[in-house]
Amino acid sequence: MLKPIKKASLVQATIDRLRQAIETGQWSLGEKLPVESDLAENLGVSRNTVREAVRVLAHGGMLETRQGDGTYVRATRDDGDALKRISASALADQLEVRTLLESGAAALAAERRTSQDLQAMADALDARARAGENIDQRVRHDEAFHVALVRSAHNAALSELYGVFSGAIAQTIRRTETDPDLPEPSQEDHELLLAAIRRGDAAKAKKLADKLLKPSLIKLRSGASGQ
Numbered sequence: 001m002l003k004p005i006k007k008a009s010l011v012q013a014t015i016d017r018l019r020q021a022i023e024t025g026q027w028s029l030g031e032k033l034p035v036e037s038d039l040a041e042n043l044g045v046s047r048n049t050v051r052e053a054v055r056v057l058a059h060g061g062m063l064e065t066r067q068g069d070g071t072y073v074r075a076t077r078d079d080g081d082a083l084k085r086i087s088a089s090a091l092a093d094q095l096e097v098r099t100l101l102e103s104g105a106a107a108l109a110a111e112r113r114t115s116q117d118l119q120a121m122a123d124a125l126d127a128r129a130r131a132g133e134n135i136d137q138r139v140r141h142d143e144a145f146h147v148a149l150v151r152s153a154h155n156a157a158l159s160e161l162y163g164v165f166s167g168a169i170a171q172t173i174r175r176t177e178t179d180p181d182l183p184e185p186s187q188e189d190h191e192l193l194l195a196a197i198r199r200g201d202a203a204k205a206k207k208l209a210d211k212l213l214k215p216s217l218i219k220l221r222s223g224a225s226g227q
Contacts, residue, residue, distance in 0.1 A: 002042040010045050014053035022073055033071045092220035094168045099213045101162055106209035108153035110202040117152035121194050124148055129187050139174050176216050183215035
């Protein structure tokens with residue numbers, strides 16, 4: 001039995017209570033939730049409040065509402081909440097995950113890239129070079145290059161995962177570009193990576209993608225720069 005809600009923000013409190021119940025296993029993956037009226041009675045809120053909370057969690061992918069059937073647990077974690085935790089994680093952890101994603105993507109891109117993919121990456125790097133000391137533009141074009149690189153792998157699941165992680169990726173790019181204590185990946189480093197992808201050298205592309213962020217990651221792990 002769920003405990004009644006006493007907080008003022010009823011919808012958010014209901015969302016939090018339902019999310020907690022799912023994450024702690026009160027309802028397992030694929031299980032059908034109690035009907036709306038029962039949830040409202042157990043939580044001590046209106047049916048409209050429950051309906052709105054379910055709508056938010058369904059939008060985030062945690063619940064699935066089936067017309068005429070009911071509401072089911074689709075995932076045991078809320079994507080939106082997970083993104084907040086990713087953004088709040090240590091920069092070193094974010095860089096490590098980014099390196100894993102991008103080095104694998106670079107190897108696939110070397111094998112699967114099209115002429116259009118190569119042009120998109122080249123255009124992004126040219127724009128990055130033209131940005132000069134304009135940090136905002138350089139960060140934006142740097143991010144565009146890496147997004148184009150991942151798309152060049154032609155793996156829908158990888159592109160989707162990278163998109164989910166995009167907020168943290170933008171954050172890591174800005175930090176490595178602006179933090180004087182972190183080694184900044186140079187324009188030449190990016191150009192060498194693109195050249196390996198253009199040649200179809202998967203092993204070299206993977207190595208160069210890994211090399212882009214390794215100096216910053218080493219510094220962070222050694223405690224030489226703030227997290």
